[in-house]
Amino acid sequence: MPSRMEESIPLFPDDVPTADIYMVDFDRLSAGDKEEARKVFDASRGYGFFYLSNTHIDFNFMFDVANETFKLPLDEKMKYEMGNTGRYFGYKMSGSNYVDNKGTPDQSEFYNVSKDDVMRNGQYKDDPLEHPEIIKRRRGELEEFMAQSHRVVLVVLRVLGEQLGLGPDVLPDLHKIDRVGGDQARVTHAPPVSADTITLGEHTDFGSVTVLFNQLGGLQVINPDSYEWKYVKPQPHCAIINLGDALVKLVGDRLYSGVHRVVGPPGEQAQSPRHSVVYFARPNGHIKLKSLLDGDDGEDAMTADDWIAQRAKLRRTANFKDDTSFHASRGTEHLKNRDKPKLDKPAREVEAV
Ligand SMILES: O=C(O)CCC(=O)C(=O)O
Numbered sequence: 001m002p003s004r005m006e007e008s009i010p011l012f013p014d015d016v017p018t019a020d021i022y023m024v025d026f027d028r029l030s031a032g033d034k035e036e037a038r039k040v041f042d043a044s045r046g047y048g049f050f051y052l053s054n055t056h057i058d059f060n061f062m063f064d065v066a067n068e069t070f071k072l073p074l075d076e077k078m079k080y081e082m083g084n085t086g087r088y089f090g091y092k093m094s095g096s097n098y099v100d101n102k103g104t105p106d107q108s109e110f111y112n113v114s115k116d117d118v119m120r121n122g123q124y125k126d127d128p129l130e131h132p133e134i135i136k137r138r139r140g141e142l143e144e145f146m147a148q149s150h151r152v153v154l155v156v157l158r159v160l161g162e163q164l165g166l167g168p169d170v171l172p173d174l175h176k177i178d179r180v181g182g183d184q185a186r187v188t189h190a191p192p193v194s195a196d197t198i199t200l201g202e203h204t205d206f207g208s209v210t211v212l213f214n215q216l217g218g219l220q221v222i223n224p225d226s227y228e229w230k231y232v233k234p235q236p237h238c239a240i241i242n243l244g245d246a247l248v249k250l251v252g253d254r255l256y257s258g259v260h261r262v263v264g265p266p267g268e269q270a271q272s273p274r275h276s277v278v279y280f281a282r283p284n285g286h287i288k289l290k291s292l293l294d295g296d297d298g299e300d301a302m303t304a305d306d307w308i309a310q311r312a313k314l315r316r317t318a319n320f321k322d323d324t325s326f327h328a329s330r331g332t333e334h335l336k337n338r339d340k341p342k343l344d345k346p347a348r349e350v351e352a353v
């Protein structure tokens, strides 16, 4: 039976182009089902996006967190603003990132919460970050949300590593939940705008694996063959999983980080403000983003922490100068008609995981 919240959400229209992406069952995937593993691998070399059902992640409370956080007065939220230096935790005000190569400001607010802060890892053990009361109050639930999301990410990494011939533990070992890094939970808000307004500009995610929940349409992903934008239709109770550039670097371009953006919700949904809830898993901060499959010595590779800081900083409107600074802010998304991910050795038969 649909929940009250779902009943009150206007229907996603059936006359807009939607991405034909796989639905994967997490219970079956984590039990070693080969067909589900094949779908994950195919998706990771196609759109770079797939749906995941049965994640067992308690995410509904995060929509309440989003609602209450973004309703706070701007001067309260600005106490936690992340600034222009590459710090990526705290509040991002609407307009502080840009959406295109002309520097057009975005229309999205974020509140990013660090996994290490919530779990009191490393420097946060004795010195946690300041947050609005609404976030502080929910620390226990946030910790649970992060742990459950991270568990899903580790299964996805294990399955992908096996199929690339890396073995099951290599990628999970670079994403230890109790080691410091840039992993974070995010809530977002965009005001009701028309479907041709870009609220969050075209990008690839910076990290390894993203676990996303949304209720309203507006997320669009590029079809890697036709290079056309397609909507990702929200599926009730399911996560949307996508890969980020840090993982693509670790596997030497053999997987694909989907290019995506957010526009105003389509059809009747356009009158609604839009929230989304995200967990971004990133490699542990000291990990060098070098290919694990090409004998790369990593001499010129950036660390995961430096990579995030560079991208976060250069996407800020305050740091936008011209087309050159715009291109410097990018991961792999500007490579129009990117080569299909390379796979110079055949994918290994998927083994029971
Ligand atoms: O709001 C969404 O559906 C996607 C958000 C997103 O792409 C991001 O925060 O990186």
Ligand SMILES: [Fe+2]
Pocket: 203, 204, 205, 260
């Ligand atoms: Fe994203």
